[in-house]
Amino acid sequence: MRKSTLKISALGLMLSFVTAFGQETDSLTVKNALKEASKTQEGVKTVTSKEDNNRNVMLNAANNTSPRDVNIGLPATVGGITILENDLPTVYFFWPELPNKTWRQSVGLERTGLLKMDQLANTMGDLGFAVNSYSQTGTKDFKLKGKFTTSTFGWLQGDVNASGPISKNGWTYTVGAFANYDPSTFKLGFNRNVDETKIFRAGVTKYFNDDKGKISILYKYADSFNAGNYAVFQYGAEGKVTELDNFRIGRDSYVVNDGQIRMKDILSGQDYWAGMSGKDNRTSSHNIDIFGNYLLNNGWNFKFSTRAHFATARMSTIIPLSIFNADASAGYTLQNGQAYSGPVGTQLAMHTPETPITNIAGRFSLNKQIGNHNVTVGLLEQYYNIDKFTSNRSFFFQTVGAQPQRLIGPNTDSYGFYNYNVGGEFHSGTENKLSVYANDEWKVSDNFNISYGLHLRNQIIDGQYSTTPRSPNFVFGANDFQNIKENWFHIAGSLNATYNINKNFGLLANFLYTEENRRLESYSQPFTPDTGKIKSPLGAFGVFWNTNFIQLISQATWLTKNGYLGRYNLVNPNNTTQVSVAQVDYSIQTLGWTTDFVLKPFKGFNLHYLITFQNPVYKDFAFDAFGQNYNYGDKNVVGVAKTLMEIDPSYTTGKFRFWASFRYFSKQYASITNALYFAPRWETFGGVNYTVNKNINLGATVINFLNQRGASGTINGAELITDASQYYGRLLTGTYIMPLTGQFSVSFNF
Template sequence: MGYSQNKKATDSIKVAKSDTIQLKDRDTENRNVMLNAGANVGPRNVNIGLPFDGDIAILENSLPVVNSFWPQNPLTVWRYDSSIGNIGLLSYSETAITTGKLGYAVDSYDRFVARNGKFKGYISSKFNHFGLNETSANISSSIGDRKNGWGYTLSTYQMFDPASYTLGFSQQSDRTQFYKLGISKKLKTGTLQFLYSYKKSRSVQSVYQPFMYKGNGETEQLDNFELGLDSYIVQDGLIPFYDKLTGEKRFYDMNSDDIAAITHSIDVLGDFKLKNNWKLNFATRFMKSKAPMSIQFPVTSTLAEDIPASGMSYTLLGNSAPYEGNVQQVSSYYIDPTDITTIMSRLELAGKKGSHDIKLGLQQQYYREDIFKLNTSVYYQTIEPQPKKLTASAYIPAYGMYVPITDEDGIIKAASGGSDVYREDSYLHKLAVYGLDTWAPSNKLDVILGGRIERFESRGKMAPYQDEIVYQDIDGNGIHETKRPLKDFTQSEWNVAGTASFIYKTFNRAGISGEFTYNEIRKDFGSYNSDYSDYIKNKNPILFGSAGVYFNHPLFNVVSKLTYISKRDNVRNIVAYNPSNPSETNTIYPIFYDIETFGWTTDILSNPFKNFDIHFLVTLQNPIYKNFSYDAFGQNYSYDNKNIPELSKVLLEIDPSYKLFNQKVKLWASLRYFGKQYSTLSNALYYNGWWETFAGIDYTYRRKLDLKLDVTNFLNQYGVKGSIIGGELITDSNAYDNKILTGSYIRPFTVSVSVNYKF
């Protein structure tokens, strides 16, 4: 792959000639990847086949932007701004072979100086009616005489996002700033490029919010809480916890730079032409990061009328008067700033030999964490906008009195610290070789063959699960602790991947296609919070297969195919909340299980009349769990053949657009339908189908100025989606009718204006 500004991400694998449909492009180009109904920034999650589990989804200059979502959120180091020259979406097979990862991956490339060395500039600003201001700029030019081949690029990105709700402790929910400086040198046979980046990002998101579950998939907003328009993060932004190592009580302040992620990186990129039209491309990145992370998971809720029968009493923190409103129990995770060193490289040789287009690649990745420390705490808060922390007491019949179960800062003593994770001097190293051959043995047949083999090694020290620092007891003097020795972990294994696909032109306008991809993924230490060495040896093989037909007509093109995806040997832990006593928890680990999806997708592109285009994408799928069961609180729970939460069986996308005034103005819309979606492992609770909608007007003036007006959620619907935290053991749906639950939500009605100017 090349890394210059003229590189098109979608050129990576071509599977058909110009007179046939290009299945790879059809799988990826029409996803509207940056139309995200869940957040103002970042690509959407393509909701097909497999659930998102934090795997890498974004590439920059052909390299993953981060190694792992925990603790480094990709959006702290990557945004789609003026510094990005090209962006695309890699298919399942491309992602598997070129990265060893799973699913669709966003593929982006930085801008560098133009081939002619002329000065170029790009400015982009976006505003919305909630007060968002997102501005970025890029300039590039030759240095001195254009003939000497030297050039520079300079970029900045600034985000001021107050969100659609008002935080009680900060004016900004996302304050992010990026700066990039690049130097390039054009040589006789190619180009060398150097890019330095500094990135700082502090983001606080109200990911989960409360709603009323009415039963039979129906939900409604609470009388005192508007989804997406009210904040569900504690009003003061201060979260108490006991330090993992010292046992001392600490607070993390969500309005402080202490939770800002800071990254320095240097990229060295090269693109060279060799003899016989072969090309050699390489990319290397050295990155140092300090990455904290905080997130709050609302777990169980209690209605005000149920408090007397629950045997609990509550007061507002610092107030002795009883609190008689609705109550939410919250689990908070805080990862102390983690010092991370990342070194990644890719070297690729590409060329043509007869009827074969060949790519051979070498890829390596080194990732090191000095100390990773996850601190947890559990507390109560009010259910209202900008909630307040509570203290709680439980009635003990033997004593005939209420006994405090929280300390003076609201921490639930018995529930905090039980699933903390601690590790030291942990690193992993991956070294892989891969190859792709796009072969056209005849005018009717195109074939792709590819393979990857990867050496995976990791080392470090980790605390045995739930025994790292044993909390002997907690009293007014703090935690009495006993340190246990850390356990060495070591891992050295192989991962392999392979793909084979074809398109056969059966008739002049129609043909058949098929694809099979096998990919092994071995989880690194960041995916485990237990005795690492016992479980890391389990590889996660993924099978992906499809078979379909295509038909081209002057007015429309159709691709229809059957798909199969499976992922085996998954492992997870579950913090189970006893349905009979939500204050009682049990962490179950490890749980092994499989997932499987059969699907049918039909993709239609049509141009029924001049200047009008419409795209339809229909997916029917059945994502289910296999071999998934465990015991908790004296009962066996089995989820075999249950549908996977957060994945709908029916997906529909409709994307019409119309150009007018000599194609200077474009009217467009994007409508996505998500069918019935389960929210618990048992499938006891679910959400009825909903639409996510976008529309806009784009105006281009002399190819220099673009003005865009777009509306998110133009139907002005409130929407609830995703899994219910703490709902793993829910089996009786009737018990949750007319109860308050928490889940994620789609963005509210939002009007945005964007200005893009080239000079």
């Protein structure tokens, strides 16, 4: 699928009062729930918490740049888990400005937690989980905190924030800097680092008298470059892959060695070169936040958050499509004219030139405890403008191995490129979302709690797109564009209930519903998308059991979502040099059962265990390609394991804390035909933290300490494969988890 190859390796967290299927939790989730339980009357232990601090959501097995996805039985998006900062999305839409271009886990954030599905549905009207973070504001006392991180591969990350008073009348300041220089675990032929990101923050905070609240004005500047990578491997029976002699999975780069792609501007027709590093693949943004709260005289707490976000996005991407063998007579040569024979990789190159993006957003809410009700009402406004987004396309061939060389073929130009702008994209215009919402947490009795919410949203799209087919060397003409005028109304909300049969054991039931239509981005290709209502109902029922030694939750969940819009770069299985772009509308349905517990058998030791069984399948999945009709209804969803397991032991003694995290994925299908799949695998993390004193901490983490070398995710160009045995021994490409990596950090807080 277009863009889906950028997915982050995902495994989730099951959260205590949330209805999500295939999700996971760790010990901190239940600990926080127990803290809430301790506040209830007569010692009755229930589960209620809006937001959970969660260590494991930040442990990403694929890279160092983004939090891990939280699995709900549906495919991960390109943008990964939704990220909020100060109650507003860090980016309005993840393409072409990915969230990790402007947000990183940092000491510049006062706190970071995981917003549960019902809260996201009630406050944003969206389906899924979200990382909810809050910027460090000014402090009444001087505070200095920082962190330095490095790794066995030369990763360098510096992060510092200072805050303190300006005057005695409540004015304070905050200032911080984050710099990341990460070569990852493989060596590019054209740049030391795979990720270079700088984020600078500065702001002031005014505290109101009598502890009525505060208001903060913060500025953030971000500048980020990131390059991806893929693995080449030999595919075999039972989903197992074998490393090549000339390519180490996770250690070698499959990006063309000079990092250059040749494009044709789809608007002007100008030919140009773009790089995978530097200005051609760098996004910068300016962000101004004004947020805070004020306690009104009638007891209502007025909370507000506003943002003006201005970005300039540029993006260079290379996606492998297929590999075929060519002998000397096929006519492929290296750039120096030397004849080439052997495996040839077909590559898709995409480049988005400088694209201005504007996002203006604001959230305003009132909250009050009224008897047994905790009531919140709010207003959310989101305005988004993107000016002439284009994705220029070209294709080229390269050798297969570490730091491959570009090839000139019989059907390419003299630079080695062909099919300029086949599948190219364009859209331009604005989106506006205006929402009102309300939710209530009602303590009906000591044993019975209900939480419910409603979100009403109006979405307007006003822009331009084109249905003109993109043939080779395509360039838009003045009359190729047409207007988009859409106005949609959406309903979202949740109803959750818990009932304690006794003070330790109880039942929970949940219902969640969200609606959406399309986004401006849905009009990028030369198709008018189906703009019917996309509905996502979710229901769950389960039990919980809490004692001093064990906290357990077991829950069954059903979830369905229609209106998926997939864009696939298809490779003809009968002629691997022939490619086509197909757009598919389909649905996904999933049913699952999750059991999660935390065991504390003795002082200092904590064991979290989770297991999920799920069965996500495609529905209404049909399309035409290469003169044939394909129907993949009831096939298993690509990249989502049917069995997920997480084991998280930890032990604290004195100043030391030892911990580990084991995540198990059963086999994952790598093609929509389900013919190809990856064998089961483990993702492993471990580490030790040492508290030097109250101000300084040391940490060491090992990623993939079992040194798993297999691939994961999807296999590019395999969408139409039906007979896996024909591919045994063939060279394929795909994504992978990081190889064995050691990371070290020093943190200070004064």
